[in-house]
Amino acid sequence: MTDNLLAGVAVGITNESGMGDRIAELRRRRGLTQEELAERADLSVDVIRKLEQGRRKTARLTSINALAGALDTEPSYLVGQPGTFETNDGPDDGLPSVLALREAVSPVADLLGGDADPEDVPSIAALRLALESTESIRREGRMGEIGALLPQLIRDARAAAHAYTGADAAVANSVLAVAYQVAATTLTALGKEDAAFTAMERSLAAIRHCDDPSLETLAASTLSWVFTKQGRLADAERVALARAEKIEPGFRSSQTDLALWGVLLLRAATAAVRQEKHDAVTDLLRLAKGAAESMGEDILVGTTPFGPTNAGIARVNFLVEMEKAEEAVRAARTIPDLGSLPPTWRARFHVDRALAHSDLGQDRASARALLRAEQDAPEWMRYHSTSRRLVEELRGRASRRDTVVLGLADRLGLMR
Numbered sequence: 001m002t003d004n005l006l007a008g009v010a011v012g013i014t015n016e017s018g019m020g021d022r023i024a025e026l027r028r029r030r031g032l033t034q035e036e037l038a039e040r041a042d043l044s045v046d047v048i049r050k051l052e053q054g055r056r057k058t059a060r061l062t063s064i065n066a067l068a069g070a071l072d073t074e075p076s077y078l079v080g081q082p083g084t085f086e087t088n089d090g091p092d093d094g095l096p097s098v099l100a101l102r103e104a105v106s107p108v109a110d111l112l113g114g115d116a117d118p119e120d121v122p123s124i125a126a127l128r129l130a131l132e133s134t135e136s137i138r139r140e141g142r143m144g145e146i147g148a149l150l151p152q153l154i155r156d157a158r159a160a161a162h163a164y165t166g167a168d169a170a171v172a173n174s175v176l177a178v179a180y181q182v183a184a185t186t187l188t189a190l191g192k193e194d195a196a197f198t199a200m201e202r203s204l205a206a207i208r209h210c211d212d213p214s215l216e217t218l219a220a221s222t223l224s225w226v227f228t229k230q231g232r233l234a235d236a237e238r239v240a241l242a243r244a245e246k247i248e249p250g251f252r253s254s255q256t257d258l259a260l261w262g263v264l265l266l267r268a269a270t271a272a273v274r275q276e277k278h279d280a281v282t283d284l285l286r287l288a289k290g291a292a293e294s295m296g297e298d299i300l301v302g303t304t305p306f307g308p309t310n311a312g313i314a315r316v317n318f319l320v321e322m323e324k325a326e327e328a329v330r331a332a333r334t335i336p337d338l339g340s341l342p343p344t345w346r347a348r349f350h351v352d353r354a355l356a357h358s359d360l361g362q363d364r365a366s367a368r369a370l371l372r373a374e375q376d377a378p379e380w381m382r383y384h385s386t387s388r389r390l391v392e393e394l395r396g397r398a399s400r401r402d403t404v405v406l407g408l409a410d411r412l413g414l415m416r
Helices: 003-008 019-029 034-041 045-053 061-071 075-079 098-105 124-139 143-163 166-189 193-207 214-230 233-246 255-273 278-295 308-321 325-332 343-359 363-376 378-383 385-397 403-411
Strands: 299-301 304-306
Touching (some): 019 045, 019 075, 034 061, 124 166, 143 378, 166 193, 214 233, 255 308, 278 304, 308 343, 343 363, 343 385, 363 403, 378 385
Antiparallel strands (some): 299 304
16 A cells, blocks of 8 residues: 555545545545544544435534544535646736745755856835735735745845845845745645645744734734644644744734734634633633724734724624524624625625525525625635535535535536
């Protein structure tokens, strides 16, 4: 049995297969019965049977994480997360490429040496503009453009960090640190969590040459997210809480300080809810809400918003995760100033609404919420594993005349 077969089961099964197929294949390769897998994952054997038989197309994130741990794989593999960029027209400077992004994050010159920096090193102003453009694209969820532009930004920022000295070198390293974090979230979205961790190691190394303390906090937030997507939930919670404790704000703290702290609390709560630590989630959300109310409005820290609106949509997300669908639907109606958030955050909120309606058997309302999400961030939807799982679930229950659900499935590449 080859390592490739064990790691991804790429030979026998692909992302075109359903979650149940992937669970069954890995279970058999691990030599487990359905009952033994259920015991390892602390789940009902009925859930596993329904998934493997295709009578159930998806599962809670808590269940997916438990199954991934029991089967010694990443959650992204079980859910069939897209593993590469979709082909699109993209910007003029190239097609999006996972390989190019990997090469930019881990260049062979770091091992062998010999590659000199380019003669025309970009100016600090040009670097800042390129990073600002990339962050705007990221907030809008335009994954293909990120994949095309980000490798060159990393290469340019590396060259500038080597070429400049003093304050200019610090700025170049700060751009490089953020670019690596964008690479980490992009690679995570493609199910490349190990490459994402390498990008975070590079980001932390660049931060040591900066003079911006907020970058270390943003790095902790991103690293927590990478760990969450890897299924390393205890590590994700620990990273976020350790940094939150270190920067805990006081009465005279700025909005930015409160926002950075609040983002970390929500990261920790995300990891906690997927471990079913509901009391911890309630406590963390209470603290985050207090910080948000002190701010009075949402602001962006990096590409992440925090304030009353984002704290509110986080509460909806956690209620959905805790299977409190009716309360989640009610809470969703009270979210203030939703239009102030970036498109991807609004889309995620509508996906949570769709999950809650689906749990209540309200498939039509669920589909309408998914259409709202698609309107806000259509490309992001195609890479978002929860959206894909829910559409697949709705498609399994829909009639052949349900053009809304079938259209969604087609646009997400789920029709086969």
